[in-house]
Amino acid sequence: MAKKKILLITTGGTIASQHSETGLVPQMNSNQLLSYAEGLTAHYDIDVEDLMSLDSSNIQAEEWQLMARAVYEKIGDYDGIIITHGTDTMAYSASMLTYMLKNLNKPVVITGSQVPIENLLSDARDNLYTAFAAVDSGINGVSIAFNRKIIRGCRAVKVRTMGFEAFESVNAKLNGEVYGDGLRKYVRDKEPAGPLELKDQLSTDVFLLKIIPSTKPEIFEMLRNMHYKGIVIEAFGMGGMHFVRRNLLDALEKLTKEGMSVVVCSQCLYDASDLSFYEVGTKLLDCGVISGRDMTTEAAVTKLMWALGQTEDPNEVRRIFNTDMAGEVHL
Numbered sequence: 001m002a003k004k005k006i007l008l009i010t011t012g013g014t015i016a017s018q019h020s021e022t023g024l025v026p027q028m029n030s031n032q033l034l035s036y037a038e039g040l041t042a043h044y045d046i047d048v049e050d051l052m053s054l055d056s057s058n059i060q061a062e063e064w065q066l067m068a069r070a071v072y073e074k075i076g077d078y079d080g081i082i083i084t085h086g087t088d089t090m091a092y093s094a095s096m097l098t099y100m101l102k103n104l105n106k107p108v109v110i111t112g113s114q115v116p117i118e119n120l121l122s123d124a125r126d127n128l129y130t131a132f133a134a135v136d137s138g139i140n141g142v143s144i145a146f147n148r149k150i151i152r153g154c155r156a157v158k159v160r161t162m163g164f165e166a167f168e169s170v171n172a173k174l175n176g177e178v179y180g181d182g183l184r185k186y187v188r189d190k191e192p193a194g195p196l197e198l199k200d201q202l203s204t205d206v207f208l209l210k211i212i213p214s215t216k217p218e219i220f221e222m223l224r225n226m227h228y229k230g231i232v233i234e235a236f237g238m239g240g241m242h243f244v245r246r247n248l249l250d251a252l253e254k255l256t257k258e259g260m261s262v263v264v265c266s267q268c269l270y271d272a273s274d275l276s277f278y279e280v281g282t283k284l285l286d287c288g289v290i291s292g293r294d295m296t297t298e299a300a301v302t303k304l305m306w307a308l309g310q311t312e313d314p315n316e317v318r319r320i321f322n323t324d325m326a327g328e329v330h331l
């Protein structure tokens, strides 16, 4: 059988890091990475592209666009693409790439590691093997391969700073998993709605606010004065905010009336927010906010950035949030 043709794109991260006087710095290129993962070049036909070499804390909107453009331009020539990336912001990148690459019907698998590849105890080799197996198995769309699991990109959350189970699939089943009998693929292939499209416009005028008991209402005015166009709020539990003494709701309503898009998620990692359950939630809905439902914060923040890149019309932003684009939300 012909070998699968796979493009390996590197962006930096711990996987490619080496010690320096100032701490770990990404500095290994793709060929150096491959030299640590024996067997890969024998099993797959691999091309490489060193796109950037950054700690993922430095990956921002511009880097997402570079990654999305690289995938869009190259994927036609390959069975799939693997992107190595730092774990810290991997879930944000995975969500954003999901939105930017509409109708993606080939695998784009992002991976990295908790320990640099040159360390003998590193998880990097396993993660790379898993990522290549995910492409080989045709797990389409953007996903994260980590600790022998394949997680839908827009459902991944980094939950550990050091443990090897660094990512969890939140409110969604895994896309696949490595077992004794090989990689088990849990997702069925869907016909794409059309040809692949690159939709890489986005807005960086989005703020994430985690409220605490006693957050001051003036924060919203401050964000408006800073010209933010969208806010994701991590509210309490099912989606509540205080209106006694410090009335966050009045301050918020002023903003939504002026056209600010406000998405409310939960501070809880698991399950959905439901703003219709408690009075503190229904009052929030009356203020014109959009419910984040069961989206992860990472998926909601990037969706808002992406939506505001497509349109300035708050009704259109709301419509986008009421659409499941790639399994990031249960409606």
Ligand code: ASP
Pocket: 012, 013, 014, 015, 054, 055, 056, 057, 085, 086, 087, 088, 089, 112, 113, 114, 115
């Ligand atoms: N600071 C690193 C990064 O995100 C952490 C990692 O890759 O695990 O680039």
